[in-house]
Amino acid sequence: MNTKFLRHKVAFNTLFAREIRRFLRIWPQTLLPPAITMTLYFIIFGNLIGSRIGQMGGFSYMQYIAPGIIMMSVINNAYSNVASSFFSAKFQNHIEELLVAPVPNYLILAGYVAGGTTRGLFVGLIVTLVSLFFTQLNIQHIFITISMVFLSAILFALGGFINAIYATSFDEISIIPTFILTPMTYLGGVFYSISLLPEFWQNVSLLNPIFYMVNAFRFGMLGASDIAIEIAFAIILVCIISLSSFALYLLNKGTGIRN
Amino acid sequence: MIALSIQHLTKVYSNGFEALKGINLDVEQGDFFALLGPNGAGKSTTIGVISSLVTKSSGRVQVFDVDTDADAEAAKAYIGLVPQEFNFNGFEQVKHILVSQAGYYGIPASQAEPRADELLKQLGLWDKRHTTARALSGGMKRRLMIARALVHKPQLLILDEPTAGVDIELRRSMWLFLQAINAQGTTIILTTHYLEEAENLCRNIAIIDKGTIIENTDMKSLLNRLAKETFILYLTSPLMADFSLAEVDYHQLDDTTLEVELKRGDSLNHLFAALSQQGIEVSSMKNKANRLEELFLDLVDKSEATL
Numbered sequence: 375m376n377t378k379f380l381r382h383k384v385a386f387n388t389l390f391a392r393e394i395r396r397f398l399r400i401w402p403q404t405l406l407p408p409a410i411t412m413t414l415y416f417i418i419f420g421n422l423i424g425s426r427i428g429q430m431g432g433f434s435y436m437q438y439i440a441p442g443i444i445m446m447s448v449i450n451n452a453y454s455n456v457a458s459s460f461f462s463a464k465f466q467n468h469i470e471e472l473l474v475a476p477v478p479n480y481l482i483l484a485g486y487v488a489g490g491t492t493r494g495l496f497v498g499l500i501v502t503l504v505s506l507f508f509t510q511l512n513i514q515h516i517f518i519t520i521s522m523v524f525l526s527a528i529l530f531a532l533g534g535f536i537n538a539i540y541a542t543s544f545d546e547i548s549i550i551p552t553f554i555l556t557p558m559t560y561l562g563g564v565f566y567s568i569s570l571l572p573e574f575w576q577n578v579s580l581l582n583p584i585f586y587m588v589n590a591f592r593f594g595m596l597g598a599s600d601i602a603i604e605i606a607f608a609i610i611l612v613c614i615i616s617l618s619s620f621a622l623y624l625l626n627k628g629t630g631i632r633n
Numbered sequence: 634m635i636a637l638s639i640q641h642l643t644k645v646y647s648n649g650f651e652a653l654k655g656i657n658l659d660v661e662q663g664d665f666f667a668l669l670g671p672n673g674a675g676k677s678t679t680i681g682v683i684s685s686l687v688t689k690s691s692g693r694v695q696v697f698d699v700d701t702d703a704d705a706e707a708a709k710a711y712i713g714l715v716p717q718e719f720n721f722n723g724f725e726q727v728k729h730i731l732v733s734q735a736g737y738y739g740i741p742a743s744q745a746e747p748r749a750d751e752l753l754k755q756l757g758l759w760d761k762r763h764t765t766a767r768a769l770s771g772g773m774k775r776r777l778m779i780a781r782a783l784v785h786k787p788q789l790l791i792l793d794e795p796t797a798g799v800d801i802e803l804r805r806s807m808w809l810f811l812q813a814i815n816a817q818g819t820t821i822i823l824t825t826h827y828l829e830e831a832e833n834l835c836r837n838i839a840i841i842d843k844g845t846i847i848e849n850t851d852m853k854s855l856l857n858r859l860a861k862e863t864f865i866l867y868l869t870s871p872l873m874a875d876f877s878l879a880e881v882d883y884h885q886l887d888d889t890t891l892e893v894e895l896k897r898g899d900s901l902n903h904l905f906a907a908l909s910q911q912g913i914e915v916s917s918m919k920n921k922a923n924r925l926e927e928l929f930l931d932l933v934d935k936s937e938a939t940l
Contacts (some may be wrong), residue, residue, distance in 0.1 A: 377739075378706075380739065381738070381739025382739070383737045383739070384736055384740065384741050385736060385737050385739055387736070388732075388733050388736025389733075389736075390736070392725075392729075392733050395729070396724075399724070401844065462722075463722070466720070466721075466722060466723065467716075467718060467719075467720035467885060468685055468720050468721050468722045470716065470720045471720070471721065471733070471734055471737065471781075472737060473685060473686055474685060474709060474712065474714050475709060475734070475737035475738055476705075476706035476707070476710045476737075476738060476739070477737050479707065499651040541862075558662065581717045628688055632686060632688050633646065633681065633686070633687045633688065
């Protein structure tokens with residue numbers, strides 16, 4: 375193996391390890407809140423309200439919303455991990471530690487995205503374990519389940535990275551999650567099947583990429599979906615390629631990080 | 634060999650400010666080089682361009698013959714940077730900061746840890762290795778930045794005002810440390826506002842003002858250019874009312890203090906003889922200002938006059 379490859383491997387591992395150390399160090403802010411919030415979702419929506427709703431798509435309401443709630447926590451945590459970590463690095467100027475070192479930009483991007491993806495998956499696992507206290511999850515398609523949650527985490531980690539590049543204050547890394555990400559997640563079919571919506575709103579839902587992720591993930595877990603799985607994978611892969619290309623372009627240009 | 638070569642370097646910021654106006658600079662390998670200039674002269678921009686933190690507008694930078702445009706990674710590997718502002722993650726432990734920085738240079742933890750330990754001991758931070766960086770004192774933070782810059786054993790160390798806000802004792806110990814690093818072969822470029830620091834440490838010097846190099850020479854030649862020196866003399870007893878010194882440019886600061894200006898090379902014996910003749914005894918004396926400071930102010934003044 376050539377020395378450049380080995381050097382890059384060490385640099386990536388270092389950045390990745392630093393990102394993991396960061397979210398584990400502040401676990402009361404990163405791992406505990408989603409566990410508590412999602413427990414409340416299961417109790418209130420799944421148990422109390424869900425018992426009056428009855429079945430949804432052939433499943434108990436609790437079973438129906440569990441995949442969506444898991445996916446929602448993965449998406450939010452992958453996004454916010456990278457957005458806050460990269461913006462903090464900019465804000466405290468310690469991003470310069472990476473910029474002066476012989477670390478290519480694609481590795482900087484990969485390191486942060488890997489960190490965000492890992493936190494997303496970590497939280498997803500915690501929420502999955504929490505959900506087992508409320509319902510049974512018999513995973514129907516293990517490969518689809520794992521690959522969809524993994525790709526979704528990558529996609530939203532990339533989104534968080536781009537948000538952090540443009541952000542100039544801490545307010546600006548909470549605007550997108552509050553005003554765009556959360557509404558898209560709630561309207562992405564986490565709590566309902568779009569077959570319940572009027573035709574116009576069904577068509578609007580098809581423009582929401584989170585809708586495809588939630589449904590593909592639900593298909594993996596329950597075997598039921600509102601859309602074709604191939605389309606969901608195609609959309610998410612196109613989004614990943616587009617966002618990673620754009621993030622790399624911004625890094626190469628030095629947007630937000632170099633004078 | 635040339636450690637750093639800068640050719641026709643310009644930098645125009647997005648607001649139109651022209652920070653560098655085509656500077657040229659060479660620093661020899663093994664040198665201890667001072668880059669001086671008033672605030673806003675372009676020192677930090679120059680350092681920023683060399684270390685890839687600032688994107689240049691035009692020109693060429695080579696580090697040990699490696700063009701920073703052609704092979705940025707190879708050029709960066711030669712450089713260790715101690716920036717002016719603290720720029721580490723205050724929530725990380727001191728040793729983690731060093732080991733991570735080594736990792737970014739491709740040095741695995743098995744090699745980085747002993748190197749970090751060695752630097753922490755040398756710089757008096759060993760007891761603080763498990764402390765979070767934000768809990769360190771100002772002087773310790775400065776030393777941490779130096780340790781971090783050295784963890785990958787750079788051949789060119791760039792220090793941007795490394796002793797700003799550091800007490801005299803620590804400053805002197807940092808000088809000794811840097812002199813030892815330089816003696817081992819590391820080329821050092823230093824910017825500082827303490828001109829005494831540059832005079833004591835550096836062999837060669839460039840002065841930058843308003844984005845232009847206005848002087849680039851060796852320290853000895855520069856100091857030899859001093860036309861005159863000013864001394865403050867402290868006398869044992871008050872001067873008489875009719876006191877005067879022929880052929881000496883002086884003025885009386887108070888009853889027992891004289892300020893005397895001598896041409897460079899003039900003998901001090903003549904002055905003391907004249908004072909003795911009048912029964913005046915000198916208890917102590919000092920240079921009024923740092924020698925380099927006088928030249929620096931003179932050069933910057935001239936540069937402003939020509940603009």
